[in-house]
Amino acid sequence: MKIYNTISKNEEEFKPLKNNHVGFYTCGPTVYFYAHIGNMRNYIISDLLERVLLKNKYDVKHVMNLTDVGHNIGDGDLGEDKIRDEAKKEHKTPEQIIEFYSSAFFEDTDKLNILKPDVISRASENIKQIIEFIKKLDEKGYLYKTKTGVYFDTSKFKEYGKLSGSNFKKLNEQQIGGARVERPEGIKNITDFAVWRFSKPDEKDMVWDTPFGKGFPGWHIECSAIANEYLGQQVDIHYGGHDHIQVHHTNEIAQSEALFEKQFVKYWVHVEFLTVDGKKMSKSTRNIYTINDLEKRGFNPLSFRFMTISVHYRKMMNFTFEGLKHSDEALKSIYAFISKISVPNEKTGKISKEFSKTIEDYKKLFFELVSDEVNIPNAIIKMHEMINYSKKDLNKEETSLVLNTLIEFDEILGLDFKRYLSNKLSKAALELIKERELSRKEKDFESSDKLREKLLKEFSIKIEDTKEGSIWYKV
Numbered sequence: 001m002k003i004y005n006t007i008s009k010n011e012e013e014f015k016p017l018k019n020n021h022v023g024f025y026t027c028g029p030t031v032y033f034y035a036h037i038g039n040m041r042n043y044i045i046s047d048l049l050e051r052v053l054l055k056n057k058y059d060v061k062h063v064m065n066l067t068d069v070g071h072n073i074g075d076g077d078l079g080e081d082k083i084r085d086e087a088k089k090e091h092k093t094p095e096q097i098i099e100f101y102s103s104a105f106f107e108d109t110d111k112l113n114i115l116k117p118d119v120i121s122r123a124s125e126n127i128k129q130i131i132e133f134i135k136k137l138d139e140k141g142y143l144y145k146t147k148t149g150v151y152f153d154t155s156k157f158k159e160y161g162k163l164s165g166s167n168f169k170k171l172n173e174q175q176i177g178g179a180r181v182e183r184p185e186g187i188k189n190i191t192d193f194a195v196w197r198f199s200k201p202d203e204k205d206m207v208w209d210t211p212f213g214k215g216f217p218g219w220h221i222e223c224s225a226i227a228n229e230y231l232g233q234q235v236d237i238h239y240g241g242h243d244h245i246q247v248h249h250t251n252e253i254a255q256s257e258a259l260f261e262k263q264f265v266k267y268w269v270h271v272e273f274l275t276v277d278g279k280k281m282s283k284s285t286r287n288i289y290t291i292n293d294l295e296k297r298g299f300n301p302l303s304f305r306f307m308t309i310s311v312h313y314r315k316m317m318n319f320t321f322e323g324l325k326h327s328d329e330a331l332k333s334i335y336a337f338i339s340k341i342s343v344p345n346e347k348t349g350k351i352s353k354e355f356s357k358t359i360e361d362y363k364k365l366f367f368e369l370v371s372d373e374v375n376i377p378n379a380i381i382k383m384h385e386m387i388n389y390s391k392k393d394l395n396k397e398e399t400s401l402v403l404n405t406l407i408e409f410d411e412i413l414g415l416d417f418k419r420y421l422s423n424k425l426s427k428a429a430l431e432l433i434k435e436r437e438l439s440r441k442e443k444d445f446e447s448s449d450k451l452r453e454k455l456l457k458e459f460s461i462k463i464e465d466t467k468e469g470s471i472w473y474k475v
């Protein structure tokens with residue numbers, strides 16, 4: 001299996017640190033609002049990566065944090081805490097905000113068929129570990145106090161900035177040269193960041209008493225501490241958005257490597273941005289969409305998943321509703337194919353040598369592609385080719401070979417192919433479906449509509465007509 005490593009800027013052969021075991025860390029969401037489709041691209045890709053690792057028979061431990069404290073609105077440790085700010089706006093407590101938006105997040109990930117990580121851990125559940133981490137960093141002389149918090153002195157970590165191919169000096173000069181240098185009072189270097197923030201006297205929720213003062217953790221320290229708690233001092237794969245390279249992940253490396261004096265992460269994997277109609281998503285351009293917004297417009301969330309996985313994760317993805325419509329149609333045509341060929345086939349016979357070899361070749365190619373830098377887009381092209389090749393009069397055995405192969409592909413793609421299998425439906429329901437197909441062919445739309453209603457009412461089977469024929473599934 002091959003993987004692109006941000007730190008080496010190379011595609012590398014994947015080899016875990018220890019035997020077959022893979023420690024996999026994903027930076028989770030800050031649960032202060034609904035996640036948008038750009039966030040969801042991140043988690044769909046992280047899911048693909050996990051599925052590819054599992055398919056390659058690695059023993060994966062996937063850990064994801066939930067940021068419920070310590071993520072400030074502005075870059076560079078400025079501004080209010082995002083969750084506290086939203087709580088004020090909605091006249092709720094921070095806990096209510098966290099509860100509400102984390103369940104909204106997992107509802108979305110379920111709709112997108114994203115596997116749940118093995119460990120999901122909140123920052124606030126790891127305060128003890130975070131304090132321990134900070135204490136040890138302090139003993140090693142990496143920290144200093146200001147009026148507002150405890151800061152990491154980035155000048156003391158020799159390799160600061162290596163993830164983005166930069167260094168301490170360059171990063172500090174770059175930012176000094178920038179138009180706006182807004183940094184907290186009393187810090188020594190522009191790149192220094194808070195590992196602990198002191199709370200204001202009126203802040204009562206989500207604050208903890210510690211030897212270095214009352215307050216709450218900074219954002220970066222939570223990932224270092226949680227990764228250490230569940231995966232140890234070294235992690236095989238650390239995954240996150242491209243926008244985290246220069247600050248968040250750079251600071252994670254500084255903390256973890258300063259403390260443990262060994263390589264923190266073997267492979268850094270980053271997903272590129274998502275734009276909407278060619279523009280960055282922002283409140284001012286009103287182009288922020290959530291999964292719920294797509295559903296309101298009648299789209300299956302899995303059509304968005306299909307659209308996302310059809311673009312390589314290291315490329316920018318441009319979302320448009322036109323594009324989503326294309327993906328929706330393409331996905332439905334696959335569902336229609338599955339619905340159609342999985343109707344129990346009376347025709348028995350042998351699988352011809354040529355047919356079985358061709359399907360085997362497609363299968364081999366598909367899995368080679370997904371294991372080569374998660375090249376799902378090209379693997380999907382191969383799947384389409386296989387489907388087209390199989391659009392002929394197949395016998396029972398050939399049909400099941402094609403279906404089994406598609407179901408196996410879906411272990412990676414996560415598009416719910418099994419839902420559209422007709423051979424799971426009762427005989428009576430299938431008879432009605434066939435009858436309806438016939439009335440449609442004869443353009444007897446009145447009967448066909450009646451049969452559609454009957455199927456829904458009596459069998460909870462929904463029928464949708466697409467360009468490629470009808471699809472049916474249990475609701």
Ligand SMILES: [Zn+2]
Nearest residue numbers: 027028223248
């Ligand atoms: Zn993180």
